[in-house]
Amino acid sequence: xxxxxxxxxxxxxxxxxxxxxxxxxxxxxxxxxxxxxxxxxxxxxxxxxxxxxxxxxxxxxxxxxxxxxxxxxxxxxxxxxxxxxxxxxxxxxxxxxxxxxxxxxxxxxxxxxxxxxxxxxxxxxxxxxxxxxxxxxxxxxxxxxxxxxxxxxxxxxxxxxxxxxxxxxxxxxxxxxxxxxxxxxxxxxxxxxxxxxxxxxxxxxxxxxxxxxxxxxxxxxxxxxxxxxxxxxxxxxxxxxxxxxxxxxxxxxxxxxxxxxxxxxxxxxxxxxxxxxxxxxxxxxxxxxxxxxxxxxxxxxxxxxxxxxxxxxx
Amino acid sequence: xxxxxxxxxxxxxxxxxxxxxxxxxxxxxxxxxxxxxxxxxxxxxxxxxxxxxxxxxxxxxxxxxxxxxxxxxxxxxxxxxxxxxxxxxxxxxxxxxxxxxxxxxxxxxxxxxxxxxxxxxxxxxxxxxxxxxxxxxxxxxxxxxxxxxxxxxxxxxxxxxxxxxxxxxxxxxxxxxxxxxxxxxxxxxxxxxxxxxxxxxxxxxxxxxxxxxxxxxxxxxxxxxxxxxxxxxxxxxxxxxxxxxxxxxxxxxxxxxxxxxxxxxxxxxxxxxxxxxxxxxxxxxxxxxxxxxxxxxxxxxxxxxxxxxxxxxx
Numbered sequence: 001x002x003x004x005x006x007x008x009x010x011x012x013x014x015x016x017x018x019x020x021x022x023x024x025x026x027x028x029x030x031x032x033x034x035x036x037x038x039x040x041x042x043x044x045x046x047x048x049x050x051x052x053x054x055x056x057x058x059x060x061x062x063x064x065x066x067x068x069x070x071x072x073x074x075x076x077x078x079x080x081x082x083x084x085x086x087x088x089x090x091x092x093x094x095x096x097x098x099x100x101x102x103x104x105x106x107x108x109x110x111x112x113x114x115x116x117x118x119x120x121x122x123x124x125x126x127x128x129x130x131x132x133x134x135x136x137x138x139x140x141x142x143x144x145x146x147x148x149x150x151x152x153x154x155x156x157x158x159x160x161x162x163x164x165x166x167x168x169x170x171x172x173x174x175x176x177x178x179x180x181x182x183x184x185x186x187x188x189x190x191x192x193x194x195x196x197x198x199x200x201x202x203x204x205x206x207x208x209x210x211x212x213x214x215x216x217x218x219x220x221x222x223x224x225x226x227x228x229x230x231x232x233x234x235x236x237x238x239x240x241x242x243x244x245x246x247x248x249x250x251x252x253x254x255x256x257x258x259x260x261x262x263x264x265x266x267x268x269x270x271x272x273x274x275x276x277x278x279x280x281x282x283x284x285x286x287x288x289x290x291x292x293x294x295x296x297x298x299x300x301x302x303x304x305x306x307x308x309x310x311x312x313x314x
Numbered sequence: 315x316x317x318x319x320x321x322x323x324x325x326x327x328x329x330x331x332x333x334x335x336x337x338x339x340x341x342x343x344x345x346x347x348x349x350x351x352x353x354x355x356x357x358x359x360x361x362x363x364x365x366x367x368x369x370x371x372x373x374x375x376x377x378x379x380x381x382x383x384x385x386x387x388x389x390x391x392x393x394x395x396x397x398x399x400x401x402x403x404x405x406x407x408x409x410x411x412x413x414x415x416x417x418x419x420x421x422x423x424x425x426x427x428x429x430x431x432x433x434x435x436x437x438x439x440x441x442x443x444x445x446x447x448x449x450x451x452x453x454x455x456x457x458x459x460x461x462x463x464x465x466x467x468x469x470x471x472x473x474x475x476x477x478x479x480x481x482x483x484x485x486x487x488x489x490x491x492x493x494x495x496x497x498x499x500x501x502x503x504x505x506x507x508x509x510x511x512x513x514x515x516x517x518x519x520x521x522x523x524x525x526x527x528x529x530x531x532x533x534x535x536x537x538x539x540x541x542x543x544x545x546x547x548x549x550x551x552x553x554x555x556x557x558x559x560x561x562x563x564x565x566x567x568x569x570x571x572x573x574x575x576x577x578x579x580x581x582x583x584x585x586x587x588x589x590x591x592x593x594x595x596x597x598x599x600x601x602x603x604x605x606x607x608x609x610x611x612x613x614x615x616x617x618x619x620x621x622x623x624x625x626x627x628x
Contacts, residue, residue, distance in 0.1 A: 118433065121470045131472045133465075134509035146501070149509070153468035154448060155436050161444040189460070197449035197464070 007042050014046065014061075016252050017259055018071045018302025067256060071263065072302040078267045079309070084119035087112065088127050090264070091120065091152075095139050101257070102144055103230060104264075105136065109151040110234035111241075111268075114158050121152075143187050144227055150196035151231065157199040167202055170194050171209035178221050185225050195231050207236040239281040242269060246278075247286050250293045262298075266306055275313040317588035317624040320354050330355070331367045334375065343382045345614040352395055353621030357585060361397050386573045387614040394581040394622065402427065402435035403442050405578060406467070410454045414539055417459055418546045419578070420451060424466040425550030426557065429473050436467075458499040458540045465508035466547065472511040482517040483525070485510070489518070490526050493533050498541055507547050516552045558583060559594045562603065566610050576607070576619070584622040592623065 006027055013020035031039070040047040040055040047055035078086055087108050094104035109117060124132045137149050173190050185191050194206070210218040219237065222229035233241040242265050249258040249265075269275050282290045294306050325333070330351050337344040337351075355363065367375040379392050393401055402423050409419040424432060439447040448468045455463055485506050492500045507515065522530050534545045549557035558579050565575040583591055592603040599606065604625040608616060620626050 118470070125470075125472050125474070129472060129474055129476045131470055131509060131511070133469065134472070134511075137505045137509045149465065149505075150468070153465065153470070155433070155440075155446055155468070157440045157444060157446045157449070159440065159444050189456075193452040193460070193464075197446060197452045199446065199449070 003038070003042075007039055010039065011043055011045070013299055014065065014068075015299075017068070017250075017262060017298040018300050019065070019068050020300040020303075022300060064256075067259070068299075068302075071259070072300075072305055074260075075263045075267055075302065075305055078263065079270065082123070083112075083116055083268075084123035085127065086268070087116070087120035088123035088132075090268075091124060091132050092128060092135075095135055100140055102140075102148065102227060105148055106151065106227070106230050107234055107241075109148070109154070110231060111238050114154075114156050117152070118155060143184065147186055147192050147196065147227070147231070150192060154196055156197070158201075159199075160201065162199070162202050162205050164205060167205035168209045170198070170202075171206045171213060174206070174210055174218060175213055185222075186227055191228070195228075195235065200235055203232075203235045207232070238274075239277045240285070242274075242278045243282040243285055246282060246290065246293070250297045252297060262306075266309055270309045270312065273313070275310055279310065279313070315587060315589040316585045317592065318354070318356065318584050318622065319624045320356055320359070324355070324359070327359075327362050327366045328370070330359075330363050331370055334363070334367065335371060338378055338382050345383070345387065346617070348379075348383075348391065349614065349618050349621050352391060353618055357397055360395055364395070385615070386577065386611075387618060389574070390577045390581060390615060390618050393577060394584070394618075397438075398431065398582075398585075399434035399438040400442065401582065402431070403439040403447070405582075406435065406439065406447055407443055407450070410450045414455075414459060417455065417463060417539075417543060420463050420467060421543055421546045422550055422557070422561075424463075424469065425547055426554045429469070429471045432467070433470060459543065461499060462504055462508070462540070462543060462547070465504060469508055471509070472514075474511065475513050476511075477513050477517040479517060479521075482514065482521045485518045486522040486525060489522060489530065490528075493530065496536075498534075498536075498538075498544055503544070507544070507551070512551050515548075519548070519552060555587060555591050555594050558587075558591045559598055562591070562595060563599065566606050573611075573615070576611075580619050580622050588623060 009023060010028060013023040028036075037055070040057075046061055047057055050056040081089075090104060090108050094101040094108075108120070112120065121132050124130070128135070133149050133153050136152060137145060140148060173194065177185055177188060177191060182188065195203070198206070207218050210216075210221075214221070219229050219232045219240075222232060230241070233244075245261050245265055248254075249262045251258075266275075269278060279290050282288075282293075286293075290310060291307060294303060294310075298306060333347060333351055337347040352360065352363075364375045367373065376392055376395060379388065379395065383391055393404070396404060406420060406423055409416040409423075423435065427435065436447050439445070439450075443450070448464055451467050452460055452464045488502050489506060492498070492503050497503070506518070510518070519530060522528070531545055531548060534541050534548075536542075546557065549560070561575055561579055565572040565579070579591075580588065595603040595606070604620055604623050607619050607623070611619060617626070
């Protein structure tokens with residue numbers, strides 16, 4: 001019985017985000033050869049009986065574990081780095097992938113303050129001898145290109161002044177475009193203009209007016225165009241956007257990029273009021289706390305690091 | 315090289331302020347005194363003068379100048395006295411208010427300023443107009459003009475000398491194809507001109523000349539307004555002195571001098587490269603710039619222009 005519990009605990013230590021280093025030390029480290037063999041034999045999820053009579057560890061899992069052991073390192077580096085350097089590297093990595101991650105580009109371009117986005121552009125010059133916009137424009141050939149370049153180049157006004165009549169009329173642009181079932185909204189000149197140049201306060205006013213006019217939320221009505229949906233969420237309701245990512249990624253059985261997003265979102269939103277608002281949104285939307293979810297799915301030092309970061313905003 | 319001359323033993327800021335104050339007092343205004351002071355102070359000195367004047371007399375120097383001076387002389391003095399970033403913001407704002415005829419001013423600001431200066435202008439624009447430069451430019455332009463101008467004013471080009479020659483070759487080819495097809499507003503043309511660093515574009519155009527034995531500017535001699543903007547873009551980015559010489563020649567030689575253009579070039583380049591521009595002008599027209607200005611302008615306006623040129627008539 002005790003063995004079954006110990007095995008379950010060890011298996012958990014090898015599953016989810018990060019690894020439970022202490023358990024390896026306190027439990028695994030004490031086992032002799034037979035005990036470890038017994039563990040392997042009792043854990044068919046990880047070990048398969050090979051035709052040549054040994055319990056073979058699943059290759060995929062070994063690769064995965066390499067990532068899990070590194071997860072804390074990645075979080076610590078990201079957290080310690082100057083936010084400008086961090087975001088410059090985030091942009092670069094997203095672009096270097098075989099299929100560039102538009103969602104990461106959009107997230108970084110739309111959720112940072114104007115000063116921080118400008119700072120990321122400066123850091124990018126220093127690190128890579130190129131401008132972000134030239135690299136995005138060169139590496140992305142799809143229709144999203146114009147919108148992405150425009151988003152990353154914006155230097156939005158951040159003051160309180162909003163022209164409400166203008167916001168109302170610009171909300172109507174969205175209303176009409178969606179009502180008419182227009183195709184390829186992502187290439188619509190006016191939609192791109194509004195989303196990539198207006199101040200966030202102005203965009204939030206548009207979001208409100210849209211709700212008043214149609215009774216629906218703009219991002220919900222954009223289910224047909226996920227890129228635009230994400231842009232609108234990041235600009236107008238970032239807490240909802242971040243909560244969504246977290247709930248979808250804080251699971252045991254997700255891919256590497258979803259796991260990376262946990263680190264990325266928590267570390268990049270760690271400061272200011274952002275994390276507080278995200279926690280509130282998370283709780284109200286999903287009925288459980290972010291802390292509880294992290295406890296459920298993460299292990300060891302990585303888990304402790306995340307929990308410490310998010311506790312700062314309590 | 316700058317053409318501005320500042321006296322070796324410059325009076326104290328307080329003295330300058332007192333003198334300026336006295337220039338406004340009583341009947342009429344002592345324009346010569348204003349020219350002798352403001353026409354011979356650097357941006358840093360002028361800024362200090364404005365601050366001290368405001369503290370001492372509880373009046374905005376610019377407002378006084380606006381009240382006391384008139385017409386072209388006033389416009390020149392006010393534009394000159396502003397600090398470079400505010401000045402660019404002001405000029406850009408004026409340009410967005412007019413029809414497409416003034417779009418080349420936006421190109422001029424976006425392309426002839428250094429990347430850093432353009433960012434400072436965008437910051438100043440926020441402060442003065444409670445909007446971002448790109449949102450106003452986007453809102454006041456349409457079609458191809460918007461397609462070119464918004465990325466230009468939003469750019470934050472890499473400012474280093476590093477050049478990728480292979481890329482230059484490839485992009486020269488792209489430009490050549492598009493331009494030969496008269497696809498002037500093609501996405502690729504705009505991508506290259508709006509995002510690459512000035513050094514990279516320079517390398518690309520050098521290759522263009524070598525490989526195709528054509529001067530890209532000669533291929534862009536269409537009368538079309540958009541093509542004229544493309545020409546201005548290229549010149550502004552890689553041959554700024556030639557660009558300014560042309561604007562000046564055009565402003566001075568036309569029937570009825572185009573004062574606004576003359577004012578803008580002199581005021582914005584006096585502390586940058588007006589001396590070089592004047593040399594180029596003389597090479598081109600065989601008449602010294604100072605003499606051409608003196609022939610075509612009169613009174614205090616003329617005196618101030620010549621003062622900034624470092625060529626006062628005693």
